[in-house]
Amino acid sequence: DIQMTQSPSSLSASVGDRVTITCQASQDISNYLNWYQQKPGKAPKLLIYDASNLETGVPSRFSGSGSGTDFTFTISSLQPEDIATYYCQQYDNLLQTFGGGTKVEIK
Amino acid sequence: QLQLQESGPGLVKPSETLSLTCTVSGGSISSSSYYWGWIRQPPGKGLEWIGSIYYSGSTYYNPSLKSRVTISVDTSKNQFSLKLSSVTAADTAVYYCARLVVNHNDYWGQGTLVTVSS
Numbered sequence: 276d277i278q279m280t281q282s283p284s285s286l287s288a289s290v291g292d293r294v295t296i297t298c299q300a301s302q303d304i305s306n307y308l309n310w311y312q313q314k315p316g317k318a319p320k321l322l323i324y325d326a327s328n329l330e331t332g333v334p335s336r337f338s339g340s341g342s343g344t345d346f347t348f349t350i351s352s353l354q355p356e357d358i359a360t361y362y363c364q365q366y367d368n369l370l371q372t373f374g375g376g377t378k379v380e381i382k
Numbered sequence: 383q384l385q386l387q388e389s390g391p392g393l394v395k396p397s398e399t400l401s402l403t404c405t406v407s408g409g410s411i412s413s414s415s416y417y418w419g420w421i422r423q424p425p426g427k428g429l430e431w432i433g434s435i436y437y438s439g440s441t442y443y444n445p446s447l448k449s450r451v452t453i454s455v456d457t458s459k460n461q462f463s464l465k466l467s468s469v470t471a472a473d474t475a476v477y478y479c480a481r482l483v484v485n486h487n488d489y490w491g492q493g494t495l496v497t498v499s500s
Contacts, residue, residue, distance in 0.1 A: 276445060309486040311429075318478055318490035319429065325485070362429055366485035369417070369442040371431035 277301050277367050281374030287382045294350040296377045298363035303343050307366040310339055310348045313376075314359045322361075323348065355381060384409040386479050386491035394473075394498050400466040404479030404491060411460045412437040417482040420453060420464045422475040423493075430475075434482055435462055469498045 278301040288294050298308065306326040311319035321330045323339035326346060336351045350357055358381055363374040390402035404418070411418060419434035433443040435453045443451050447466070455462040466473060476495050480487040 307485050311487075313429075318493050319487075320490075321486055321488050324488075330488070364429075364431075364486070369434060370444070371419075371434075373429040373431065376428045 276370075277304060277365055277372050279363055279365055279372050279374040281363050281377055283377060284375060285378040285380070287380045288353050289382045290353055290355060292353045294353050294357075294379060296348045296361055296363075298341075298346045298348070298374050300344045300346075300365055304365045304367055306342045308339070308341065308346045309364045309366070310337075311362045311364060312357075312359045313362065319362060350379075353379070353381070384481065384489050386481065386489055388477060388479050388491045388494040390494065390496070392495060392497060394469055394496060395500050396470055396498055397468055400464070400469050400473060400496055400498070402464045402477055402479075402494065402496070404462050404464075406460045406462075406481075411455065411462065412457045415483065417442075418455070418462045419480050419482050419487065421478045421480055421487070421490075423478070424472075424475045432464065432466075432477075471498050474498045 280299045308326045310323040313319040322333050322337050327339045338349045340347050360376045360378045362376050385407045387405045394400045417434045420432040423429050433453045435441045435455050450467045452465040474497050476493040478493045479491045481489040
C-alpha cells in the first residue's frame with residue numbers, strides 16, 4: 276500500500292501570508308496527487324487535481340506542484356475564509372490513500 | 383447540478399452490519415466516465431477511503447477493510463450502496479459518498495454520521 280506523509284499537521288499564519296503544505300508518497304505516484312479543503316462540518320472540496328491543475332471555480336491563490344514522491348500545496352496569500360483542514364490524496368490503480376491532514380489557522 | 387445524498391441508520395449495534403445508500407441526482411450513475419465511492423471520517427480524525435464501484439459492478443476496496451466491505455450498484459434507481467459487516471466502535475464515523483473522475487473525487491455527498499453502540 277502507498278502511504279502518504281503530510282506535514283505539518285497544523286500551522287498558524289497571518290492573513291496575507293504564504294502557506295505551504297507538503298505531502299510525500301512512499302513510492303512514485305507520478306502526478307496522481309490531489310488536494311482537498313475541508314471546513315468544519317462540511318464535506319471535503321476538491322481544489323487541485325493531478326498535482327497542479329486548479330479545479331474549476333477555485334481561486335488562483337491556491338496552487339500545487341510536484342511529481343514522483345514529493346508534492347507541495349501553496350496558498351499564496353492566506354485569507355480568513357481559507358481556515359480549514361487540507362488533505363492530499365493519492366490514486367494508484369483505482370486504490371486511494373489520504374494524507375493525515377493539515378489544519379490551517381489564523382495567527 | 384450533480385448531487386449525492388447518503389441515507390441509512392445513524393445507529394448500529396456492535397457486531398452487526400452497517401448499511402448505507404447513496405442516491406445520485408442530476409446525472410446518471412451509468413456514465414462510463416465515472417466511478418462511485420465511499421469515504422469515511424471518524425470524529426476528529428482524517429479521511430479513509432473505503433472502496434469504489436463502476437456502473438458495471440466492478441469493485442475496488444481498501445485492503446484494510448476488504449474482508450468486511452461490500453459495495454453494490456443499482457443503476458435502475460441511480461444508487462449505490464455500502465455494507466460493512468461486524469462493526470465495532472472503531473467504525474463510528476461520518477460516511478461520505480463521492481464521484482470519482484479519473485483519479486479524483488469531484489462531487490461529494492454531505493455525509494452521514496453512523497455511530498456504533500449498543
